Amino acid sequence: MNEPTAREIEEARETFWDRLPLSDDPLLAANGQQDGHRPALRVIHADELDGDVQGPPQVIEDLICKGEVCDFYGPSHSGKTTMAVHMAVCAALGRPFLGRRTRPGGSVVYIASEAWANVAMHVRGAKIALGVDHLPLAIVPDPIDLFDGLADTARVVDTVKRFGKRSGTVKMIMVDTLARSCGNGDENSTHDMGIVMRNLTTIAEATGAAVVVLHHTGKDSTRGARGSSVIYSNADAEIVCEHDERLDVRTLTVNKQRNLGTSGMKLAARFHRVELGVDEWGKPQTVSVAVDAKVPDEREPERGPRLTSNATNALAVFDELLAERGEPLAVTSITPPGRKGVRVDDWRQRYFYKFRPEPSDDAKQATRNHDAKRKEFSRARDLLVAAKHIGTSGEWAWRM
Numbered sequence: 001m002n003e004p005t006a007r008e009i010e011e012a013r014e015t016f017w018d019r020l021p022l023s024d025d026p027l028l029a030a031n032g033q034q035d036g037h038r039p040a041l042r043v044i045h046a047d048e049l050d051g052d053v054q055g056p057p058q059v060i061e062d063l064i065c066k067g068e069v070c071d072f073y074g075p076s077h078s079g080k081t082t083m084a085v086h087m088a089v090c091a092a093l094g095r096p097f098l099g100r101r102t103r104p105g106g107s108v109v110y111i112a113s114e115a116w117a118n119v120a121m122h123v124r125g126a127k128i129a130l131g132v133d134h135l136p137l138a139i140v141p142d143p144i145d146l147f148d149g150l151a152d153t154a155r156v157v158d159t160v161k162r163f164g165k166r167s168g169t170v171k172m173i174m175v176d177t178l179a180r181s182c183g184n185g186d187e188n189s190t191h192d193m194g195i196v197m198r199n200l201t202t203i204a205e206a207t208g209a210a211v212v213v214l215h216h217t218g219k220d221s222t223r224g225a226r227g228s229s230v231i232y233s234n235a236d237a238e239i240v241c242e243h244d245e246r247l248d249v250r251t252l253t254v255n256k257q258r259n260l261g262t263s264g265m266k267l268a269a270r271f272h273r274v275e276l277g278v279d280e281w282g283k284p285q286t287v288s289v290a291v292d293a294k295v296p297d298e299r300e301p302e303r304g305p306r307l308t309s310n311a312t313n314a315l316a317v318f319d320e321l322l323a324e325r326g327e328p329l330a331v332t333s334i335t336p337p338g339r340k341g342v343r344v345d346d347w348r349q350r351y352f353y354k355f356r357p358e359p360s361d362d363a364k365q366a367t368r369n370h371d372a373k374r375k376e377f378s379r380a381r382d383l384l385v386a387a388k389h390i391g392t393s394g395e396w397a398w399r400m
Contacts, residue, residue: 074241147185187227224330
């Protein structure tokens with residue numbers, strides 16, 4: 001028998017309560033189930049709240065709480081796997097993670113649906129670097145499907161609870177990666193990702209563990225995590241991993257933390273190589289491990305060269321365009337937080353519209369005039385960047 005499709009599951013959820021028989025139990029009636037439909041929601045009276053009310057227990061100080069779903073993303077080659085394994089190992093051992101305390105006791109489950117052997121090598125490298133023999137961490141090398149059917153959601157919960165009985169209550173579950181864990185679900189579909197995110201929340205609630213999901217950026221890393229915006233909106237926390245190539249430092253930036261209010265916090269690490277042995281050809285086999293590093297300073301931009309009239313015109317055009325249709329930019333190691341930007345192509349077109357090339361009946365001269373105007377804009381843009389008035393990354397530009 002085939003498992004139900006995602007649509008069938010959603011329809012079943014909607015009609016489940018309607019199929020329940022009418023209950024004459026006075027207790028249920030007193031709690032709101034008088035018509036045979038859904039029972040009353042839980043109610044906590046404000047007068048019952050006292051000074052002991054606290055947020056959810058933290059797995060990693062100021063970063064992740066139990067029962068949360070955290071979207072952990074970054075561009076390719078940013079060091080996501082090394083950082084995620086370091087996070088998982090520190091949490092499993094109760095050791096500080098990049099200067100933040102971790103919850104003592106318990107264990108961690110790492111679902112390595114993508115490149116599980118690479119994850120295993122990183123875990124082994126971390127054990128060597130930290131000098132530990134016992135590590136309460138389990139690697140699950142099997143792919144899971146959190147989109148089509150509820151079977152894998154139940155399998156994950158069962159696996160986590162069974163490992164927890166053996167090695168201590170599981171406090172963190174790593175899911176690596178979202179793309180390899182949503183089956184035929186479309187990352188760009190609000191409906192599909194809504195199902196996946198609800199199932200991840202179910203896992204977090206059923207196990208009491210923090211669920212950290214590794215994810216990728218799109219082609220333009222300044223636009224944040226790829227896929228539907230429901231991934232961000234449904235996540236309790238979002239962390240972006242980036243590589244500052246100039247300083248060779250990996251940074252973690254908290255883009256969102258609804259329970260702790262630590263959005264904007266940054267952590268940093270450097271990577272060292274650890275030798276694992278030799279491969280099948282007798283060559284040394286090494287793997288990266290993370291060590292604490294100082295968060296790079298955010299210095300005020302230095303004053304640059306004086307602007308030409310063309311650069312001043314280009315800046316005025318940019319400000320006009322930014323006010324009309326600036327879009328929020330995702331925080332990266334290059335783009336500062338809370339900034340809006342415009343596409344460089346739109347900026348160029350607006351500049352051409354405002355300061356048109358000289359018209360000419362001669363086709364060759366008209367082409368030369370157009371090329372001269374294109375070079376004029378390019379020089380103005382480069383001068384604005386050098387003068388620290390404008391920042392650029394890929395197709396986007398923003399005010400410094």
